[in-house]
Amino acid sequence: MPYPVYIFDAYGTLFDVHAAVRRYADQIGPDGAKLSQIWRDKQLEYSWVRALSGRYKDFWQLTEEALDTAFALVPSVDRAYRDDLLTAYSRLDCYPEVPAVLRTLSEGGAKLAILSNGSPSMLEGAVEAAGIGPLLDAVLSVDQLRTYKAHPDVYDMATSQFRTFPDKVSFQSSNRWDIAGATAFGFRTVWINRAGMPDEYLDLSPAAVLADLNGLAAL
Known part of the structure; x- marks a missing residue:
């Protein structure tokens, strides 16, 4: 990867x-x-x-x-x-391409994690319902920090979890404000623009924009 x-x-x-x-x-x-x-x-x-x-x-x-x-x-x-x-x-559907994309990345040797505002119980229910738990190396909730994105400490949870530098992380979000925060932190960011929204935060641009997660592994 x-x-x-x-x-x-x-x-x-x-x-x-x-x-x-x-x-x-x-x-x-x-x-x-x-x-x-x-x-x-x-x-x-x-x-x-x-x-x-x-x-x-x-x-x-x-x-x-x-x-x-x-x-x-x-x-x-x-x-x-x-x-x-x-x-x-509490048990939302995942998007249809999600399991296959995660499997491709995992089989390619990448470490995968969720970094979310969701509380631990919410994330546990959603991950279980989607059946993607075995593909994830970590599920990180802001609850342990008691704050929310786009605070830089939230993004630092990922670098601390995997003992890596921000520029070694690819961060994916459908939320443009989240992409702005992650870009400011130093991640390579990919905006998953599912709704076809116009760009914002032009000084904090993503490295790439996709309509869904398909094609992520090729970036």
């Missing part, structure tokens, strides 16, 4: 954050996509506020609070589905 260590963001990169709402699309109705997007946006917003204010709550708590806000902002969706959606979020 071109890089000895490949680090992956979890939510939106390996695991589909909108899969939980899609499982109940027929019951939730036409505003499901709106609910799901607000849920995700508020989940991230709450993590940044908690990191900047130094008032940590784990990511599962923020996920619950974000869903409650989404329900308040989309009153057409029945709150009776709250527990069902949270249960589904």
Whole structure:
């Protein structure tokens, strides 16, 4: 492999954050996509506020609070589905190419890890549901630091885990702000631009942009 260590963001990169709402699309109705997007946006917003204010709550708590806000902002969706959606979020679907890409990298001799805002129990459930645990050398959660990305200490967890330098790490994320933080830290970064979003943070550009994880091993 071109890089000895490949680090992956979890939510939106390996695991589909909108899969939980899609499982109940027929019951939730036409505003499901709106609910799901607000849920995700508020989940991230709450993590940044908690990191900047130094008032940590784990990511599962923020996920619950974000869903409650989404329900308040989309009153057409029945709150009776709250527990069902949270249960589904604890075992999100992975994107279809993920297992094969991870297997290719692992068989090529690379070390693989997740580095995520997710709490340990959330990540354990998602990894188990996707069946990718045997392909990973580590699953790293910010919970041990009690802060969130894009704090540089979070990215340092990966270099400490594998006793390597930042420029020996390829970091993959679907979140452009996460790519900016990892680039500033010194990782080789690959933006997995699944949604076809416009670029931002032009002074902190990724080394490459892919529509999904396919082709990563060739970079």
